[in-house]
Amino acid sequence: MQAFTYESRPGRVVFGEGSLKGVAEEVRRLGLERVVVVSGAELRPLADEVAGLIGQTCAGVIAEAVMHTPVAVTEAVLMQVQRLEADGLVAIGGGSSIGLAKAVALRTDLPQIAIPTTYAGSEMTPVIGETKDGAKVTQTTPKVLPEVVIYDANLTLGLAVGISVTSGINAIAHAVEALYARDRNPIIDLMAREGIRALFEALPTIAGNPADRAARAKAQYGAWMCGMCLAGAGMALHHKLCHTLGGSYGLPHAETHTVILPHALAYNAPAVPEAMAALRLATGSDDPALALQELSRKAGGPVRLSDLGLAEADIDGAVERALANPYWNPRPLEAGPLRETLRRAFAGEAPVSP
Incomplete structure (x- = not known):
């Protein structure tokens, strides 16, 4: 057999229909007290639902994720996250939402809970791609790997x-x-x-x-x-x-x-x-x-x-x-x-x- 090196990635996966209901428990498991929910504008109602499930531990909702994770958007969101004194991030949506949370985590080391609503798979990777000045640059770092991923098939039923x-x-x-x-x-x-x-x-x-x-x-x-x-x-x-x-x-x-x-x-x-x-x-x-x-x-x-x-x-x-x-x-x-x-x-x- 070939010689090889396999490096496993840390993280917790919660898989199953209805698992979104356990998001507050996952926040508590991480010891977080002021999490910010991150999404795109089109998913604001779902982000608000997640905020409601989290309850008083939710410090706010930021629904500003856009495609290709532009650095300018990340920097503006980062200021809001700091103003809210967040100690963790909950991203819900597709690659844009999860990418934005990763970009903020890259700059702050805040822990993340990712709740994907598409099938792109970004939530399982330590890879981030950011766009600036017409070019997309990727890097791999454990700083952007979510600590928890929640897979709930119910969240994809309305996906076109x-x-x-x-x-x-x-x-x-x-x-x-x-x-x-x-x-x-x-x-x-x-x-x-x-x-x-x-x-x-x-x-x-x-x-x-x-x-x-x-x-x-x-x-x-x-x-x-x-x-x-x-x-x-x-x-x-x-x-x-x-x-x-x-x-x-x-x-x-x-x-x-x-x-x-x-x-x-x-x-x-x-x-x-x-x-x-x-x-x-x-x-x-x-x-x-x-x-x-x-x-x-x-x-x-x-x-x-x-x-x-x-x-x-x-x-x-x-x-x-x-x-x-x-x-x-x-x-x-x-x-x-x-x-x-x-x-x-x-x-x-x-x-x-x-």
Whole structure:
């Protein structure tokens, strides 16, 4: 067996339908007395509900999270957190809400409770990406890893099918890249295969019946596994392209992951035969890259960057930015094949290895 190092991440996970009701107990377990609830504006009613469950221990609600975690927003929220004399954070929402809480924790070391309402998996990782001056920069530090994560499938029942599918494929991306990461190991491989399998089973069911509680719980479970993969292994071409397109061109986060993943996987496929074999089993398809694209297409999700706001004239600049400070990748990055990869993603063509 290969030699490897596996570093487990601390944290407590509370999983199950109705588990949100225990949020006050989790606050008490951490010994917190003045927590601030963080969310986006669209989730303000849910954030207020969480504040009510916490009771007198809640010092306030800040519903200002936005996509890509801009540093300017974080700095403004940080001033409010300090003014409220908060000693902890409760984030409820998708990657934007959890990302904002992480960004505040990075600067203050405040403990966090994360309550995800999508399937992106950010809540399980010590990774944070922040946007400033048109660029998105990521870093990995235990300071941003939530102390507690509460998974309650009831919170996802109202999640639109489109967002369910794109956030689920966003989670799958973490596991796909973990299968061929430079620091992959057998434990991560197990979680990656299990997470991908669970989401491939759950997402089509959710697309056909959004109220299916069993499918919603399975999707949360898959997102948890995939998030653990990102927590324990590195990123490669897929995440670099998504961070470039999101940070520099303002493309929506989960939708960009959904469009790019099949094409980034196809780019790397010739260099990662073991990962492709695992993905064939996890997806039940002889062509995992195409299966990922079809998963989105059949559920009405995006398959073209052109539909997300990228202009064809932006492709060359995106290639240059991705090559300027690349992440490690199992296949060497070359401008020509990379441009063809983005062109196919722009047009929504089938993923192939250029």
